[in-house]
Amino acid sequence: MSGKRVLVIGANRGIGLNLIKEFVKRGWTTYGTVRPQTRDDPSCDELRETGTKIFELDYTDDSTIAQAAEKYGNEPLDCLVNCGGVGPQPFAWDADGRERLLEMFNIMAAGPYLATKHFIPKLEKSSKPVVANISSEFGCIAPNERGGFLGYRMAKAALNQQTKTIAQAFKDGDSKIIFLALEPGYLATRLTGWKGEDDMEASVKGMVDIIQRAEHSDTGLFYTYAGEKLQY
Template identity: 25%
Template sequence: MSESNALVVGASQGIGLGFVHHLLQKPQITKIYATYRSPASAAGLLTLAEQEPRIHCLSVDITQEEQIAQCCEQIQMESTYLHWVINCVGILHEGELAPEKGLRQLNAEKLTRYFQVNSIGAALLAKHLLPLLKHRDRSTFATISAKIGSIGDNRLGGWYGYRASKAALNMFMRTAAIEYRRRSPHTIIVTLHPGTTDTKLSEPFQRSVPPEKLFSIDRTVTQLLTVLDSLDIDNSGQFFSWDGTPLPW
C-alpha cells in the first residue's frame, strides 16, 4: 500500500488534533479528512489546514446522522477509500452536564446526551463508513473509549452516564467488528483507552491524578499509534489500553 487516506473525527482540539499532527508525519498519507463541530472551537485545526494542503476540514455534528452520511459521501466522491479512521469524539462535562456521584443526580435528558455523543455517533459512523473501508488493503477504525467504561473493572461506582455510554460504545464497536469481519474482512475495529490526558475533558478532574499518570497529548497519541500499528486482523473487536494491554469488558 503506497498511499493512504485518513479520517479523524473530532479533530478540532485535544487528542483529535494531536492525531492530525502525527498523521501529517506519515508521508504515505495523502489526505487527512478532519471533522469539527464548531468553527469557534476549531481555530487551531482550521489554521493548520490553511498551511497544510493534505488536510481537508469537514463540519460534522456526530449526533446528526444526516451530517455523518453527507461527510462520508463527500469523502467517497474525492478519495473512494479510507485506510485510517480515528474517532475522538467524546463528552464528560458540558454546561450543566457533569459526572453523577449518585443515583439521586440521574437525569434522563443528560443521560441521553451522554449516549448520543459517546455511543450512538460511533455506531452511525460504522454504518456509513463501511463502503470507504471495504477494500483489499488493511484499514483501521479506532474509537477512543475509556477504561471507566469497563464493567468488569468498575470498583468505585458513580459517573453513571459516562460509564454506561462508554460501555455501550464498546458493545457497539464489538458488534460492528463482527459484521465487518464478514463484509469488510481487512478492517480492524478497536476501542482504545488513552489514559488520563491533559485536555479540557479531564481538566476539572486532574487534581487527584499523579503527575506521572497525566499524559501530554503528544505522549497519548504516540502511544495509541504504537498500539494501532501493532494490531492485526485477529485483534478486531477488542478493547486496548494505551500500553497495548487488553482490557476487560
C-alpha cells in the same frame, strides 16, 4: 509518504487534534471533522494549519454524518477514528438527568455507530482498514471499584459493546476491516477540565502505533495506548 488516509471525527481539539498531528508526521493524508457550530472556533485554525481537509459533522445530526461521507468521495479510507466525546462530569451517580444521559449516548455511542455505517464502503476499498473507537476503561464493568460518572460509564460501555459486536459481524466474512477500542489514558484536555495524569504525546504515538501494526486477529480487542490488552 505512507499513502494512507485517515479520518478523525472530532479533530479540532484535544486527542483528535493531536492524533491528526501524529498521523501527519507519519505521512498520512488526513481528514478531520468539526461540528458545524464550531467551524469558526479558533481551535479550527490549528487544525487547518496541519493541511487537513475538514468536513462538518455532528454526531447528533444524522444528515451531517451522511453529508460528510458523501463529501469524502469514493477514495479508499484506511482508518476511521471515532474520537468525538463529552466530559465525564458529574461524579455523583444520581446527578444525570434524562437529557444529559441521552446526550452522552448520542455523542459517544450512537454517533460513532452511524459514522461507521456510512464510512464502511470507503473502508472496504482499503487493503488494511481500521476503525478505532476512542473509548475508556470507565466503560468496563469488572474494574469499576470507585463508582462515579455513571452516564459517561454507560455511554462508553455501549461504545465498547458496539466495537465488539460489529467486529464479530465482520469477523467471518470476506471483509478486511479491523475494529479496535482504544484507551487513551487520563489526559489533560478541555473535557477533563485540563486535569490529567498521562502524557499526550506518548498516548497518541502509542495509539497510532497500535493502529498501524493491527492485524485481523486483533479485531474486536480493547487496548491501552501502551499496548496492554483490556477486558471489556
